[in-house]
Amino acid sequence: AQSVTQLDSQVPVFEEAPVELRCNYSSSVSVYLFWYVQYPNQGLQLLLKYLSGSTLVKGINGFEAEFNKSQTSFHLRKPSVHISDTAEYFCAVSGGATNKLIFGTGTLLAVQP
Amino acid sequence: NAGVTQTPKFQVLKTGQSMTLQCAQDMNHNSMYWYRQDPGMGLRLIYYSASEGTTDKGEVPNGYNVSRLNKREFSLRLESAAPSQTSVYFCASSEGRNNQPQHFGDGTRLSIL
Numbered sequence: 001a002q003s004v005t006q007l008d009s010q011v012p013v014f015e016e017a018p019v020e021l022r023c024n025y026s027s028s029v030s031v032y033l034f035w036y037v038q039y040p041n042q043g044l045q046l047l048l049k050y051l052s053g054s055t056l057v058k059g060i061n062g063f064e065a066e067f068n069k070s071q072t073s074f075h076l077r078k079p080s081v082h083i084s085d086t087a088e089y090f091c092a093v094s095g096g097a098t099n100k101l102i103f104g105t106g107t108l109l110a111v112q113p
Numbered sequence: 114n115a116g117v118t119q120t121p122k123f124q125v126l127k128t129g130q131s132m133t134l135q136c137a138q139d140m141n142h143n144s145m146y147w148y149r150q151d152p153g154m155g156l157r158l159i160y161y162s163a164s165e166g167t168t169d170k171g172e173v174p175n176g177y178n179v180s181r182l183n184k185r186e187f188s189l190r191l192e193s194a195a196p197s198q199t200s201v202y203f204c205a206s207s208e209g210r211n212n213q214p215q216h217f218g219d220g221t222r223l224s225i226l
Contacts (some may be wrong), residue, residue, distance in 0.1 A: 032212045043117075043217035044156075051212050056193055080161065090155060099144055099163065099211040100171070105155040 002027040004093050006104035013113050015083055021076040021107045022089030023065075031076040031095040035065055038106075040090045047089070050074060061085065084109045115139050119204050119218035126194045126225045134189040134221050136204030142216070146171075147179060149200040150220070156203065161207060162187055162188035181198035194225045 003026045013019045025031060032051050036044040048059025055067040065076045074091060091104040138145065143164045148156040148171075149214045158171030160179040168179050176198060179189045187206075191198055201222050205215040 034214055038216075041220075044205075049199045049214055054208045078211070094211040099207065099209055099213075100146075100158060100161060101153040101215055103157075105153060 002029075002093050002095060002102045003029070004091050004102055004104035006091055006107050008107050009105070010108045010110060011017045013081055014110060018079050019077065019081050019085075019109065021085045021091075021109065022087050023073050023074045023076065023104060025074065025091075027072075027095055028092060029095045031093050033065075033067060034094075034101065035059065035063070035074070035076050036090045036092060037061075038090065041088070044090060047076070065100050065113045081109070081111050083111050083113060087107060115131060117204055117206055117216055117218035119169050119221050121203075121221060122219065123222045124224070126191075126223065128225060130225075132191050132194060132223075133205075134202055135186070136188065136218060137186045138204075138206040139185065140204035140206060140216065141184070143184070144207045145181065146202045146205040146207075146215060147177075147187070147189045149173065149193070149198075150203060151200050152156075152210075157219065159189065161204075196225050199223060199225045 009090045035047040050057045050067045053062045058064045068085045088106045092101045118136045146161040147159040162168045162181040165184045180188045201220045204218045207215040
């Protein structure tokens with residue numbers, strides 16, 4: 001069985017500061033990893049994905065994530081956040097014979113001026 | 114591009130009433146999914162359809178039924194609504210392979226009194 005853990009339910013940060021949102025996964029098979037963003041009262045949008053190859057993945061809006069197989073992690077980073085980055089961020093994993101996504105419980109990024 | 118369209122956007126029901134949530138996608142995707150989102154719990158899969166003509170239970174199927182009407186449409190039915198089904202419901206679609214992202218609708222906010 002696969003699972004995803006996002007330990008931080010909320011991350012407050014000041015504008016223009018760097019941020020890291022943590023994601024750890026558990027799986028007995030090779031995985032594909034995704035980060036989604038949800039702005040208030042909207043659906044989820046894909047930020048970035050790791051399928052294979054380079055472990056550093058760049059996404060939209062200046063976000064990037066690094067796949068670390070030994071640490072079973074896929075942390076999301078941005079060097080300088082904006083007020084408009086305030087949203088909930090979800091890490092998700094898929095793999096094996098199923099095409100289902102398993103989501104973490106989400107991290108609310110609250111950017112303060 | 115419409116992507117994934119959900120109707121209605123908001124609904125209030127009384128306990129015991131029935132309701133069908135509609136979802137349609139215009140991306141020619143094979144797979145479609147229904148999730149519910151509750152505070153602190155992330156997204157939980159209710160039912161999914163890997164391809165036209167097939168449906169399978171997800172993590173929380175009790176109290177729900179689904180119909181894959183055709184390749185474009187996937188509906189979710191609450192036969193006898195209960196207050197515990199108050200939630201935000203999201204429909205998603207994907208090409209169907211586990212390395213492909215899912216695309217989400219904007220959600221239906223359902224309150225059951």
